[in-house]
Amino acid sequence: xxxxxxxxxxxxxxxxxxxxxxxxxxxxxxGFCSVEPLMANPFxxxxxxIRQILQDRGLTLSGIRTGAIHSVYGYSLSHxxxxxxxxxxxxxxxxxxxSAEVGExxxxxxxxxxxxxxxxxxxxxxxxxxxxxxDCLKTAEDAGVKLAxxxxxxxxxGYNRTVKDMLQLVTDxxxxxxxxxxxTFHMNIEEAxxxxxxxxxxxxxxxxHLADNNRKIPGRGSFVFSTFFKQLRKVGYMGPMTIECDxxxxxxxxxxxxxxxxxxxxF
Numbered sequence: 001x002x003x004x005x006x007x008x009x010x011x012x013x014x015x016x017x018x019x020x021x022x023x024x025x026x027x028x029x030x031g032f033c034s035v036e037p038l039m040a041n042p043f044x045x046x047x048x049x050i051r052q053i054l055q056d057r058g059l060t061l062s063g064i065r066t067g068a069i070h071s072v073y074g075y076s077l078s079h080x081x082x083x084x085x086x087x088x089x090x091x092x093x094x095x096x097x098x099s100a101e102v103g104e105x106x107x108x109x110x111x112x113x114x115x116x117x118x119x120x121x122x123x124x125x126x127x128x129x130x131x132x133x134x135d136c137l138k139t140a141e142d143a144g145v146k147l148a149x150x151x152x153x154x155x156x157x158g159y160n161r162t163v164k165d166m167l168q169l170v171t172d173x174x175x176x177x178x179x180x181x182x183x184t185f186h187m188n189i190e191e192a193x194x195x196x197x198x199x200x201x202x203x204x205x206x207x208x209h210l211a212d213n214n215r216k217i218p219g220r221g222s223f224v225f226s227t228f229f230k231q232l233r234k235v236g237y238m239g240p241m242t243i244e245c246d247x248x249x250x251x252x253x254x255x256x257x258x259x260x261x262x263x264x265x266x267f
Contacts, residue, residue: 003265005258006034006062006242007249008209013044023249024057030254031267034062036105036242039095040072047101054102062240063148063181063207064099066092067111076114077132078125088112089132093139100143106207106240107140108181109133110150115158122159129160130172137175148181148206153189161190163197170204179206183244188213188223198231208232208241210261215246217253219260229264241265 007027012020027035035054043050054060069075075088092112099105116125133147140147151166160166163180170178180201191197198205212221219225247253258267 002267003238004033004060004062004240005031005261005265005267006036006240007032007254008036008065008242008244009038009249011038011040011068012050013041017045021053024053024059026249026251026254028057028059030251031258032254033058033267034060034240034242036061036063036065036108036244038065038068038071039099040066040068040091042094042098043102047098050102061099061103061105062242063106063108064095065108065110065244066095069095070111070114075112077112077129078114078116078120079128080117080120085128085132088114089135092132092136096136096139096143096145100145104145106146106148106181108148108150108207110152110181110183111156113149113152113157113160125159126169130169133169133173133178137173137177140177146177146179146206148179150181150183150209151186151190153186155189161186163187163191163201167200167204179204181207181209183209183211184218184223184225184228185209185211185213185215185244195227195231198228198235202235205232205235205237205239207239208237209244210241211243211245217243217245217247217257217260219256225261225264 069091077088079085113129149166187194210218213223214221
């Protein structure tokens with residue numbers, strides 16, 4: 001079965017229109033079928049224009065990265081100030097509704113969980129994150145989209161670091177539209193046994209992020225992708241995969257990433 005491979009990109013609103021079109025042209029020419037932008041607000045170009053731009057290039061939105069809500073506004077679901085937590089949930093709901101006007105992307109939630117304040121216990125922080133996400137479930141259901149929660153490594157977040165950690169939160173939310181985003185960069189840091197972690201996640205894997213251990217494109221580090229993809233096949237994962245790395249999306253980088261992954265995936 002063919003894999004829809006995507007490229008994680010900056011917010012569409014960070015480009016001039018001509019530059020956005022050029023960027024998406026490069027991604028499409030390289031053979032990618034989707035893009036995954038950061039999003040903190042509804043697209044300035046409007047949903048109809050974005051849909052047409054993507055359609056003209058044979059691209060879709062595979063996911064929406066919500067970390068921009070945290071980086072742009074400083075909101076988080078675990079903030080000690082209840083007003084900030086409400087603003088985080090409200091912004092997430094707005095992003096859910098706006099993204100659904102463009103397609104059916106999975107809403108990806110990682111850094112929006114937020115680092116815990118030194119006065120906040122882990123138990124309290126987890127409860128706030130759970131409550132904030134619970135407030136967004138009806139919005140996601142009405143929009144027809146899924147939520148994928150991402151375990152983040154200890155240096156960026158500090159909790160919900162592993163599949164086991166995040167699986168507890170997913171289970172607590174008791175909603176079939178909530179699953180997990182597995183990111184090879186974070187897994188390489190936190191998981192003692194990556195194959196076992198994939199088995200534990202199983203059918204709750206909704207999305208995959210690919211990056212090497214140094215956060216470059218796959219093949220430019222030491223992560224063992226052969227084992228990773230073999231285990232994904234064992235659990236029956238056939239959903240989207242997106243390269244999320246720190247490298248610029250020039251033609252050589254895009255082409256190199258596709259060439260490396262062709263030994264494991266069909267596009």
